[in-house]
Amino acid sequence: WSLEEAKGFLEKVLPYVDIAFLGKLDMTNILKYKDNDLDFEDSLKDLYKELFKNYPNIKYVACTKRSVHSINENSLKGYIFDGKDIYISNEYRFDILDRVGGGDAFTAGILHGVINNMDSKKTVEFGVCASALKHSIRGDINLVDEECVISLIDKGLQNIKR
Template sequence: MKKLEAKYEGKVLGLGEVMLRLTPPSYEKIIQANSFSATYAGGEANVICSLSMFGHDTKFVTKLPDNKLGEKVIKDLRSFGVDTKDIITGEGRLGIYFLEQGMGLRNTDVIYDRKYSAISMAKEDEFDIDKILEDVKLLHISGINPALSDDLKNTTLKLVKECKKRNIIVSYDSNFRAKLWSLEDARQFMLEILPYVDIAFLGILDFKNILLYDIPTESFEENLKILYTKLFEKYPNLKFASSTRRKVNSVNNNSLNGYLFDGENVNKSKEYTLDILDRVGGGDSFTAGILHGLLNQMTCEETVEFATCASVLKHSISGDMNLVSKKDVYTLMMSGVENINR
């Protein structure tokens, strides 16, 4: 059974943008709304806060505006137990995204308002790489942050290269956002970073649209094994790869499976059909569950089941953050849905 070789001591570090999310109440459209619910989140921060909920020692790095909004983000991160001492502040604003939640056959829609955000204006020399990595055992990054600027792309590459020198595990989630950069730019970055990645979160669409791999069969699981095997042959540094399969029954009801490839086998979770209160952050919750399992030397079967259950539970929680504990996840894994926990 393959296990992740990571330092026993050290923090799990995330690097990325934190944004203000504004959501109309009661599934209203934005043109109807006169008020918005405000929460703070970002793809990488969602993963780190979830890992803190699971009991890991965590740390987050970003750049925030030097104002009350920046202070609020730091306060929220600290409330999860996340180390924020290496967060920098300065010129710029806090990025905003408006989330119009779908209902029935009406899709969810996102509007970004993030130009001139503090993190997008950050320069390479503002990040002290030695200080940031001083007490770290795993770095988690995604394709969102490097899409914001060339400086952030270069900073991300410098970080992962330094991680390899220090025996720090690198976790990378493609997280392609068409509203941030083109497929060509995403492809160039992915080809640059993959030689330094240990754990890759890539789905079949990433292989097809970004890496330009042919999809060989009609079977999802066969394709996943073939594509992951090819990827691992090209990048022998890779140790694990993971993704989910989502069947959209309606905007508010999906079925979900998780998959974890260990270099030889694709391990699959049970299929869960779930009603959705808030889908945003579901993928980040799965990512956190996979990292939790691997860091805790769980079997691949246990890891992918834990991650899928963590993601399933996130869909029942408003906001981007997955506010569940290990106990909550294990209860779903072992006992399924119960009426009341007494």
């Protein structure tokens, strides 16, 4: 798709969306929202507020921010906005065995948190931890269970048991 085709499609489906997964670049490059050149988190919050104004049906919007330290080492931070507040996960630094499926793992983690009525802070933490763990698994399917993700949240990476 061209950016214009993607924009047209998103504008057609967003009125029917409850949970959107859109990052800052999606908002500015595809949807053409104006970036006020603030720091990343303030800019993201402003963009999300504008999205909620245009699409009051949306209940949550989420994304990640990746920092690349080397080809095999990244950090990941998650964000979720509920229409009023933005919640930010801790930043997790990890070695990468396979990056494919990391975004899907984040999305599944956010959906898991919402479906299980986790508060927004725990939901975004769950999503980013699910993604961080997925980076340690070959293939595009996250093979960790809820207990493993919660262990990372509560006890840190050194205490993961599989």
